[in-house]
Structures are given as structure tokens and as C-alpha cells.
Amino acid sequence: MNGMEKFEHELRESFRRVEPPQGLERRILERAGVSRRRGRMPRWMAAAASIAIAGGGLLGVMRWHEQQMRLRQAEQVRQQIALTVEITSRTLARAEGRLRSIGVKQIPVQEASWREY
Amino acid sequence: MARVLILVAALVPLFGQPIDYSLFDKLAEKAKESAVVNLGPEQLTLLAGLQPKEGGKELAELARTLKGIQVRSFEFDAPGLYDPAAVRAFGEKIKAGGAWNALVSVKEKDGFTEILIRKGADGKADGLLILAAEPKELTLVHIDGVGDLAALARLGGLAGIPQLAATGAAKKKEAPRKAPEKQEE
């Protein structure tokens, strides 16, 4: 190996991928609102469905489906709010950076008197 | 990249007058990437149905308080694809209506950020609007029903909703107190 090849070898060895922290995948999926058990019903839902069918007949099944729909809708709302928080955080972080450069420590979380910077 | 975030608040009254967002709707066609959120009061009440392990009551309470969330975030390929003066005029028009006032207003050469608060008829703050314009991004976040970031911060951590950063209400990110260095050639 010539000098540059050796050096590039060292660079490759120095920058091998590192192990992500424990639980990162789970945290990402939680933030994205994605269940890891895609396609499989959680046990409690399966149990609820069984009870509804056995004890309540058609009415029970209809109520269960309504509940599922509300849960799905709630999940969609949760994801939209998560997106809102993410975008708001990013925007505020940039605004805070600008304020910090002129000596203001942080954007007031509580309502404050209005000031022009 | 500058992002254009436009809050879709077509239904939000401004002392009875709805805000016209058609300026921003047209910009969506020019954007490389966009994110849109439109949540009305009926949808927000659905949050209570999530029933997280912790904070269920708080989530339900917030769901009742919030009346609408509208977000438009646009990212462009290059600067100059939208007119910052028109966006600034949009913000000025909102303030001119009398209901909204600027909590924070930061102006720079290539952009600006404003955080506006709306006061309701009872004198309490009941609306929050963040408008941030950068060369390749435009951002608008409108939260109806609450008048400060604390309410949004309280959502963080509930039912898997991320924490709101950069306000001190959530986790703090340590950063050196100096202006970004111009390192590039």
C-alpha cells in the first residue's frame, strides 16, 4: 500500500459505523406513531373483539369497529400534532439562535409583554 | 434551507374576520417539500381517545382547550421563489386587525421570525401564530385556543408526542454562546 492508500485505510477504520444507542429504533417508531407489530392486532384489542362477538353479537361488533375507527383517527391526530411540535421546535430553535446573538436568552414560554427585537 | 411554513387558518376569526391564506396556498406549488397540518376542534377532541398510560387527563384537558392547529411548511429549491415582503405584509395585516400583537419579532437581512399572540374578547390570550421566513423556507404555525407556548410544551411527552424544544419548557440543548462561524470557503 502506498502512503495515500494507507491513509485512506486509516480513515475507513476510523470512521466505521458506530452502534446506535439502545432503544433508538423504538423511540423513532414511537415518535412516528408506528406500531412495531404492524399487521398484528394487540392482544387487548383481540380480547375486546372476542368478548364483543361472544357477548354482544352484531351490536358489539359494530361498536368495536367504531372504537377502532376513533382510535385510528386519534392516532392520525396525534401524528399531526407530533409534526406540529417538530416543526415548531425547529422554527423556535432557529429564532432562539437569532435572539441569542443579540443577548436574549430564550423565547418566553409564558405570555410576556410585547417587545420588538 | 428556508422553509415556508404557512399556517392554514382560513377558519380563524380575526375579531370576526377570517384570515386570507391564499398568498401561501399559491406558494405550495413551487415548493420542493411541504408539510401541512389542518386540525379543527372536532379532530382535536379525538386526542382524548388515545388514553395513554400517563397524562390521560392532561391530554383530554388540552384537547378540549385547543380549538385548531394549522401548519404549513414549505421548502424551496432555491432562494427567490417567494416574496418575503409579501409574507411580511401578511403578518402586518394580521397585526393591523387589532387582535394580534407581536410577542417576538426578529428581523434579519435574509429573513424574519415573528411570534404573535391573539387576545380574545375576555382579554385572555387565545391564539398563537409563528411566522418564520428564510431564503429557502417559509414556516407558519397557528395554534388556536391557547395563547402561549406552554400549552404546546405540555403536550410534549404525552401519548408519544415529542417534547417542544428551544423554549426551556422541555429538554435543554446546550449550545456555545457564539454566532455560527463562517467556516466554508
Add this chain to the structure above:
Amino acid sequence: MDATPDFAEIVREHQGMVYSLAWHALRDRAAAEDITQDVFLALHQNLARLEGADHIRHWLARVASHRCIDEIRKRGYRRGPALEEVREPGGCDGDRDPLLRRRLRQMVASLPAQARMMILLRYQEEMELAEIARVLDVPVQTVKSRLHRALELLRVKMNRGTAVVREARS
């Protein structure tokens, strides 16, 4: 048209790449995790527009790189001293010096944001110059010249350290 790929599988497959890029770029575990989460959240929002495994990998590398560059520039981020101030690597044998790679990582972490990402995309992800150019939205010639300049600077510093050690021994 491919079926929409499973998001969880994509996270599993690519979290190492994204996290490693952020970690090597910022040398800050918390910041690296924040960026990794943000990148995958953005992917989740845009997944329907992506087609195929290669497109997804390219998209992730691109978004992660740009986020890292933004973060480095926003914070005036410098982990470790400027290149000129880095202590020369020492030790008995430059080829097996246990500190050598650590010094190399510190030296790269003090490069300007874009050059830093070029090094990482090249040597962590083994990307060709044309792909690096597409990921970073710069011309290929820019990648060539900046990468070359950064490598020469790093090599000179590393060799100078080794030469000093050899002189001391003789």
C-alpha cells in the same frame, strides 16, 4: 411501482448509517440521536414519495448530511480544537498507534461542515464522488477539490507527527 416499504424495517436497516453520520459529524451523542430521530420522522412524512431501496438510502444520507451541516453551522460547532491546534499524534508506531485513529476523528471533526460530511460520506459510507455530489447538492468538481484539500491537510498533519516520532527514536 414498488409497494410502500415498511417504515420499521427501514429504520432497522438504516439507523446505523444515519446515527453514525451524525455522531461522527457532531461528536455529541444527544445531538446525534436528535438528528437521527428527526431524519426518520421526516422520512415517515415523505415515504410515499420515495421509490426503491436505493432512493430511500440516498434520501436518508442527503437529509442527514444537510441536517448535520445545518447543526454544525448553527452552533458554530467545533468539537475539539481547530485543525492547526490539534496535537500531533504520537506513539511508538504510527501504524498501530491506538490514539492515531482517535486523533484522526478529532481532526476531521474540526473541518468545515461540508468538508467534514464529504469525508464521512466517502469513508464511512464508501460513496463515490458523484453520489456525494448529489447528496450534498454540489458539483462533482467541488467534491473533488474540497475532499482533496481536506485529505492533504489531514495527511500532512498526520505525517508530521509520525516524522517527529521517528526522529526522536533515531
